[in-house]
Amino acid sequence: MRVWYLLLALMAPNAMAAWEVNMRQGVTEISHAVYDLHMTIFWVCVAIGVVVFGVMFYSIYHHRKSRGAVSDDFHESTKLEIVWTAIPFAILVVMAIPATQVLVQMYDASDSDIDIKVMGYQWKWSYEYLGQDLGNGENLAYFSNLATPRQEVYNESEKNPNYLLEVDEPLVIPANKKVRFLISANDVIHAFWVPDFAVKKDAIPGFINEAWTNVPEPGIYRGQCAELCGEAHGYMPIVVKVVPEDEYVAWVENKRQQVAAARGITPTVASK
Amino acid sequence: MSSATAIRRTLIKGLMVGVAMFGFGFALVPLYDIICEIAGVNGKTNTVAYTGTAEVDESREVRVIFMSVNGGAMPWHFRPEVTEMVVKPGQVYNTAYYAENLTGRDLVAQAVPSVSPGYAASHMNKIECFCFEQQPLAGGQDTRMPLQFMVDPDLPKSVRAITLNYTLFDITERVMRESASR
Amino acid sequence: MSAVIDTHGHEDHGPKRGFMRWVTTTNHKDIGAMYLWFSLAMFFVGGLFALIIRSELFQPGLQIVEPEFFNQMTTMHGLIMVFGAVMPAFVGLANWLIPVMIGGPDMALPRLNNWSFWLLPFSFTILLSTMFMEGGGPNYGWTFYAPLSTSYAPPSVTFFIFAMHLMGVSSILGSINIIATIFNMRAPGMTLMKMPMFVWSWLITSYLLVAVIPVLAGVITMMLMDINFGTSFFDAAGGGDPVLFQHVFWFFGHPEVYIMILPAFGIVSHIIPAFARKPLFGYSSMVYATSSIAFLSFIVWAHHMFTVGIPLVGELFFMYATMLIAVPTGVKVFNWITTMFRGSMTFETPMLFALAFVVLFTIGGFSGLMLAIAPADFQYHDTYFVVAHFHYVLVPGAIFAIFAAMYYWLPKMTGNMYPEWLGKLHFWLSFVGMNLTFFPMHFIGLAGMPRRIPDYNMQFADFNMVASVGAFAFGFTQLLFLAIVIITIRGGKKAEAKSWEGAEGLEWSLPSPAPYHTFATPPEVK
Ligand code: HEM
Ligand SMILES: [Cu+2]
Ligand SMILES: [Cu+2]
Numbered sequence: 017m018r019v020w021y022l023l024l025a026l027m028a029p030n031a032m033a034a035w036e037v038n039m040r041q042g043v044t045e046i047s048h049a050v051y052d053l054h055m056t057i058f059w060v061c062v063a064i065g066v067v068v069f070g071v072m073f074y075s076i077y078h079h080r081k082s083r084g085a086v087s088d089d090f091h092e093s094t095k096l097e098i099v100w101t102a103i104p105f106a107i108l109v110v111m112a113i114p115a116t117q118v119l120v121q122m123y124d125a126s127d128s129d130i131d132i133k134v135m136g137y138q139w140k141w142s143y144e145y146l147g148q149d150l151g152n153g154e155n156l157a158y159f160s161n162l163a164t165p166r167q168e169v170y171n172e173s174e175k176n177p178n179y180l181l182e183v184d185e186p187l188v189i190p191a192n193k194k195v196r197f198l199i200s201a202n203d204v205i206h207a208f209w210v211p212d213f214a215v216k217k218d219a220i221p222g223f224i225n226e227a228w229t230n231v232p233e234p235g236i237y238r239g240q241c242a243e244l245c246g247e248a249h250g251y252m253p254i255v256v257k258v259v260p261e262d263e264y265v266a267w268v269e270n271k272r273q274q275v276a277a278a279r280g281i282t283p284t285v286a287s288k
Numbered sequence: 289m290s291s292a293t294a295i296r297r298t299l300i301k302g303l304m305v306g307v308a309m310f311g312f313g314f315a316l317v318p319l320y321d322i323i324c325e326i327a328g329v330n331g332k333t334n335t336v337a338y339t340g341t342a343e344v345d346e347s348r349e350v351r352v353i354f355m356s357v358n359g360g361a362m363p364w365h366f367r368p369e370v371t372e373m374v375v376k377p378g379q380v381y382n383t384a385y386y387a388e389n390l391t392g393r394d395l396v397a398q399a400v401p402s403v404s405p406g407y408a409a410s411h412m413n414k415i416e417c418f419c420f421e422q423q424p425l426a427g428g429q430d431t432r433m434p435l436q437f438m439v440d441p442d443l444p445k446s447v448r449a450i451t452l453n454y455t456l457f458d459i460t461e462r463v464m465r466e467s468a469s470r
Numbered sequence: 471m472s473a474v475i476d477t478h479g480h481e482d483h484g485p486k487r488g489f490m491r492w493v494t495t496t497n498h499k500d501i502g503a504m505y506l507w508f509s510l511a512m513f514f515v516g517g518l519f520a521l522i523i524r525s526e527l528f529q530p531g532l533q534i535v536e537p538e539f540f541n542q543m544t545t546m547h548g549l550i551m552v553f554g555a556v557m558p559a560f561v562g563l564a565n566w567l568i569p570v571m572i573g574g575p576d577m578a579l580p581r582l583n584n585w586s587f588w589l590l591p592f593s594f595t596i597l598l599s600t601m602f603m604e605g606g607g608p609n610y611g612w613t614f615y616a617p618l619s620t621s622y623a624p625p626s627v628t629f630f631i632f633a634m635h636l637m638g639v640s641s642i643l644g645s646i647n648i649i650a651t652i653f654n655m656r657a658p659g660m661t662l663m664k665m666p667m668f669v670w671s672w673l674i675t676s677y678l679l680v681a682v683i684p685v686l687a688g689v690i691t692m693m694l695m696d697i698n699f700g701t702s703f704f705d706a707a708g709g710g711d712p713v714l715f716q717h718v719f720w721f722f723g724h725p726e727v728y729i730m731i732l733p734a735f736g737i738v739s740h741i742i743p744a745f746a747r748k749p750l751f752g753y754s755s756m757v758y759a760t761s762s763i764a765f766l767s768f769i770v771w772a773h774h775m776f777t778v779g780i781p782l783v784g785e786l787f788f789m790y791a792t793m794l795i796a797v798p799t800g801v802k803v804f805n806w807i808t809t810m811f812r813g814s815m816t817f818e819t820p821m822l823f824a825l826a827f828v829v830l831f832t833i834g835g836f837s838g839l840m841l842a843i844a845p846a847d848f849q850y851h852d853t854y855f856v857v858a859h860f861h862y863v864l865v866p867g868a869i870f871a872i873f874a875a876m877y878y879w880l881p882k883m884t885g886n887m888y889p890e891w892l893g894k895l896h897f898w899l900s901f902v903g904m905n906l907t908f909f910p911m912h913f914i915g916l917a918g919m920p921r922r923i924p925d926y927n928m929q930f931a932d933f934n935m936v937a938s939v940g941a942f943a944f945g946f947t948q949l950l951f952l953a954i955v956i957i958t959i960r961g962g963k964k965a966e967a968k969s970w971e972g973a974e975g976l977e978w979s980l981p982s983p984a985p986y987h988t989f990a991t992p993p994e995v996k
Contacts, residue, residue, distance in 0.1 A: 040918060050848065058840065068803060075810040090751075100801060105794075115844065119785060119786065146372070149371075204617050211849060216851060221455070226404040226405060306683075313718055316714075320711070359706065398707060462708065
């Protein structure tokens with residue numbers, strides 16, 4: 017069955033996302049910059065490849081014994097060696113410039129509007145909104161667990177399109193705000209990765225790392241833990257729900273009340 | 289042939305290089321700490337009290353964000369007194385963390401500090417910190433653990449916010465083991 | 471070059487008979503052959519694990535194994551292939567070939583050589599036996615990051631560490647022996663800059679091994695101490711740092727990946743000139759390029775750690791250094807291609823493997839270059855794109871070079887020509903199978919599939935299925951290689967002393983098969 021599906025898909029490559037062959041462009045300025053870098057270095061490689069393999073296949077075709085080729089015996093040329101050391105070097109220097117620029121941008125997590133503590137656990141994530149007091153000095157925080165049912169994993173029921181990429185409680189952030197993630201872990205090393213934001217940072221027990229994003233478009237974005245962290249490493253997805261700012265404010269207020277009530281804390285009035 | 293001695297010499301030299309590189313592997317540990325201190329890898333901060341003083345830089349304000357993490361199965365409540373302060377480099381500030389032992393057992397904790405961005409770590413001077421010592425806490429008790437700090441005026445201008453995190457680990461077993469073996 | 475064959479008659483130097491011959495042998499050809507057989511056995515064991523992985527990944531959902539066992543499979547596959555298959559194969563070739571290539575009678579330290587080999591079966595028996603221990607075998611990846619491999623590891627980790635130590639001692643002794651051989655056993659006139667490229671590449675590799683295997687030994691010793699003696703090298707609670715583990719590991723690990731490719735460079739530098747009937751272009755630049763790759767490989771390790779949160783300056787340093795290492799790698803490729811240019815080429819099996827090596831290894835180099843761009847690596851890191859990268863440099867890189875070497879020197883080892891059509895069949899099936907397996911992994915990785923997961927979303931399903939089909943094709947094709955080797959040992963067209971028209975080097979001055987003892991009187995090298 018699947019074979020036919022395979023063939024069909026080959027004939028209509030754009031019809032199915034499953035045959036995606038390139039990196040996702042993502043939705044942030046940074047992810048677009050990363051995509052551009054990826055494409056640039058890719059085309060550089062293609063260009064070098066065309067020249068190098070071109071010469072190689074030319075020789076393979078023309079300088080074969082069966083076509084009567086007689087071998088030369090030149091075997092040294094300092095000039096050539098210098099040329100093919102210098103040219104790649106120059107290409108790489110040029111390539112390093114935009115790469116450096118993007119990296120500098122990625123590292124600048126100052127001036128964030130919102131700070132969120134992201135913690136990796138075996139095997140779930142937790143999110144804590146710094147400064148969102150529940151009423152007893154503690155911050156609004158909750159766990160985010162895989163929501164895919166076991167039956168789907170064990171092929172006992174049909175798989176949802178977001179199979180393994182669904183959680184009970186997504187991370188909610190506002191659009192058009194600089195959000196800083198302060199990332200750590202409770203047990204082993206995990207990695208927080210949301211491809212559409214081009215954010216990937218290791219979550220290391222005992223230490224914090226930071227990363228940031230600023231998402232212009234509301235939407236739901238999915239990622240996964242990207243560092244082997246034990247048995248259920250493949251089962252700790254990340255879902256980020258990006259909402260307009262006013263919706264975010266309302267959500268935080270609501271969530272605060274809800275979490276406080278669940279824990280028997282009298283919530284204070286909205287702080288932000 | 290004299291090559292037998294030459295071979296022997298190569299063998300010995302090779303083994304010596306091997307042993308030296310094995311030692312080098314271990315030397316990487318202190319070396320790494322030194323590099324961490326200079327470059328602020330992982331946001332490691334000073335582990336003994338800072339004693340210097342500095343002139344207050346009135347022209348700048350820096351946000352300091354306080355964070356707490358429970359490492360492993362640490363069964364305490366642990367949180368900063370305030371989540372954020374706006375500070376002037378060079379000035380000394382006081383704040384604290386709260387801890388409450390939710391179990392009925394006496395436990396010992398160790399707080400491990402980490403600063404982000406990493407290269408701000410060496411500019412986050414802790415004058416008094418609960419992380420310098422182990423923190424014993426009887427079952428059911430709570431405590432306020434003071435922290436006195438100063439942001440160094442040398443802090444690069446590009447850093448406008450510093451996050452100071454403490455991860456609290458349960459080291460009761462380790463402490464018991466050590467005192468038992470003593 | 472004159473051919474001087476061991477004909478002295480005061481003593482019959484034929485091998486002993488029976489099992490004890492292999493246990494006690496100090497003959498470099500025997501030991502080389504044992505290394506090669508051991509490596510082939512491990513190749514099949516590691517391959518079996520790979521097929522279990524690919525079976526599970528054939529479709530989304532869990533079908534065959536549980537995640538915990540899946541993790542053991544990925545870990546064991548990596549460990550066995552790296553330390554059990556690729557490295558011993560190159561050491562085996564080194565043992566067999568280096569003495570005859572430099573005109574020496576044997577390895578410099580023959581008894582040590584026997585030891586180096588016999589440590590390996592013990593090491594890998596222990597490693598494999600961990601899978602039957604309580605809590606299972608290693609499940610923390612071949613890179614065994616702490617604290618997953620320390621505080622959170624199954625109890626068998628101590629045996630894993632012991633096995634790695636044995637393997638490490640074997641490697642260090644083996645490489646010291648190679649250095650001693652190259653420096654002391656060369657025939658008169660065989661100056662360093664006349665040495666065949668394979669010997670050169672192994673000399674440099676040996677230095678890398680002696681320098682970095684002890685560091686690996688150091689890091690696993692630290693793990694052992696953390697686990698059993700209460701130290702905290704990698705435990706934040708006690709003042710340690712899990713990231714330190716990664717720095718020390720990759721200080722070993724990056725040179726290690728070059729250890730697996732430099733001898734392949736050497737092999738290809740013999741085969742391409744032989745079948746292009748034209749001397750290697752830029753011999754001395756090849757030597758310099760190999761040396762600079764070896765040197766640079768010590769200062770790029772953190773490109774495996776771009777996402778751990780290294781400070782910006784560090785990140786930039788490692789990015790630039792990694793990009794730089796592509797330059798000497800490129801020089802080697804250009805030299806091979808210029809060697810072919812205006813040659814007179816024929817395409818026997820060794821040449822086919824060597825040509826595929828050049829093209830496909832270069833593709834792996836390209837993806838390496840892409841991975842070197844730190845901001846882009848944030849998207850590639852720990853995805854199938856990395857898996858595609860290192861399989862392109864290791865399968866058609868290291869392993870194809872090993873196949874090429876076997877076909878090329880098998881006539882010298884066995885005295886018989888392998889059946890050419892079977893060799894070609896093996897090549898083409900491997901070529902297609904390998905590309906079918908690993909090329910789609912680039913796509914899966916770019917689409918966002920993390921590595922080391924037993925199950926995935928349907929968006930990755932189609933290419934995963936292709937990869938699994940390819941893996942089975944590639945895997946079963948290798949049984950053909952085993953068959954070819956056995957057929958060639960047992961008979962076939964008699965090989966001439968110089969088995970290939972364009973072959974150069976002292977080994978071809980010996981009869982085929984090469985006698986048990988060779989060059990007891992050193993040949994004259996002009
Ligand atoms: C042009 C030269 C090369 C460059 C620039 C390069 C670059 C890289 C980079 C940046 C990574 C890290 C990717 C990541 O984890 O995000 C990587 C991974 C890797 N490379 Fe290369 N590479 C090159 C050649 C090679 C060669 C020749 C080999 C071995 C024969 C090799 C084997 C590996 C392996 C095994 C890994 C993955 C290790 C792991 O995480 O399990 N690479 N390479
Ligand atoms: Cu994880
Ligand atoms: Cu590397």
